[in-house]
Amino acid sequence: MTLWWAIALVCVGCYALKLAGLAAPRSVLDHPKVRRFAELVPVALLAALVVVQSFTQEGALHFDLARTAGLATAVVALLLRAPFLVVLAAAAIVTALLRMTGI
Structure with a gap:
């Protein structure tokens, strides 16, 4: 199988998954376990992406x-409830400064 x-195939699978979500009856979507799953999966996926990229x-x-210092800076800024753009800017600045110093 070639890359394309x-x-x-992945595109078709993603489309089918989205379509299944739209076609699901309201009673299924309102079930507490499904709602809890839908709340937690994006957080877990985002955390996995951050770890892989870092x-x-x-x-x-x-x-x-x-990169690790930039991530730590972002975590501290989030714990201090800084706005999202401030979190991104602080992490980028710390990472850039450490790269400029050769670390």
């Missing part, structure tokens, strides 16, 4: 001090 066939490089585990 795999991409096309601690891997070219498919291997890699510890980068500048």
Whole structure:
């Protein structure tokens, strides 16, 4: 299977999943377990993406001090309830400064 066939198959699968969500009856969507699942899955997926982007490089585990410091800065800013753009800017500035210093 070529890469483009795999991409096309994933696209069709994503579309079918979205369509299934739209076609689901309200009684299923209002069930407490389904609602709880829908609330927690995006958080888990976002956390997984952050970890993968922060601690891997070219498919291997890699510890980068500048990225880790930027992530820690973002976490602290979020705990201080800073606006989202401030969180992004603070993380980017810390990462950039550490990269400029050669760390």
